[in-house]
Amino acid sequence: EAGVAQSPRYKIIEKRQSVAFWCNPISGHATLYWYQQILGQGPKLLIQFQNNGVVDDSQLPKDRFSAERLKGVDSTLKIQPAKLEDSAVYLCASSALTYTGELFFGEGSRLTVL
Amino acid sequence: GEDVEQSLFLSVREGDSSVINCTYTDSSSTYLYWYKQEPGAGLQLLTYIFSNMDMKQDQRLTVLLNKKDKHLSLRIADTQTGDSAIYFCAESIYGGFKTIFGAGTRLFVKA
Numbered sequence: 001e002a003g004v005a006q007s008p009r010y011k012i013i014e015k016r017q018s019v020a021f022w023c024n025p026i027s028g029h030a031t032l033y034w035y036q037q038i039l040g041q042g043p044k045l046l047i048q049f050q051n052n053g054v055v056d057d058s059q060l061p062k063d064r065f066s067a068e069r070l071k072g073v074d075s076t077l078k079i080q081p082a083k084l085e086d087s088a089v090y091l092c093a094s095s096a097l098t099y100t101g102e103l104f105f106g107e108g109s110r111l112t113v114l
Numbered sequence: 115g116e117d118v119e120q121s122l123f124l125s126v127r128e129g130d131s132s133v134i135n136c137t138y139t140d141s142s143s144t145y146l147y148w149y150k151q152e153p154g155a156g157l158q159l160l161t162y163i164f165s166n167m168d169m170k171q172d173q174r175l176t177v178l179l180n181k182k183d184k185h186l187s188l189r190i191a192d193t194q195t196g197d198s199a200i201y202f203c204a205e206s207i208y209g210g211f212k213t214i215f216g217a218g219t220r221l222f223v224k225a
Binding site for chain 2: 035041055056104
């Protein structure tokens with residue numbers, strides 16, 4: 001079974017530029033999550049999709065971050081314009097509607113904002 | 115509010131047992147998890163425990179849950195250098211709909 005795929009793995013941009021990250025979840029997983037992991041901290045949920053609908057985006061800085069999940073499969077997370085404090089690893093995870101709620105994570109996209 | 119706290123570092127010698135501790139705040143947590151993150155990789159579920167259990171054993175791993183004190187621990191027996199990683203405690207809340215992670219404990223295993 002293929003895991004969660006993310007790209008790009010690494011991205012370096014200057015502040016005020018824009019960046020987009022892509023995620024392909026495990027086939028059949030209805031729920032998709034974007035987490036932000038700042039160095040030395042645990043993952044913080046940015047947005048959660050159930051199929052192609054948003055169920056929680058309370059922690060998403062909507063003035064600069066946007067995300068979509070077209071057709072309930074792939075998802076894109078965009079940052080525009082980027083700030084220095086956006087430097088982090090952006091983790092995508094997916095889960096099936098199982099009893100245990102296990103999350104399956106991709107390897108992450110590391111963003112450095114200069 | 116929802117919060118998960120854990121110590122940041124733990125150093126042990128190869129062959130010793132490691133114990134990583136965690137406290138959480140939401141008494142309605144359904145499941146509690148331990149995830150492992152190796153360098154440059156995403157998080158991977160190591161083990162989990164349902165909130166009505168107080169212990170779970172899985173090979174070298176033992177999870178203890180004290181629901182009264184909202185305390186969770188992970189014991190790794192016979193720790194190996196390959197166990198060096200960051201271990202995240204997490205709780206599911208809102209009936210399993212949302213997962214909250216701690217900051218992670220970095221385990222160093224000395225040969």
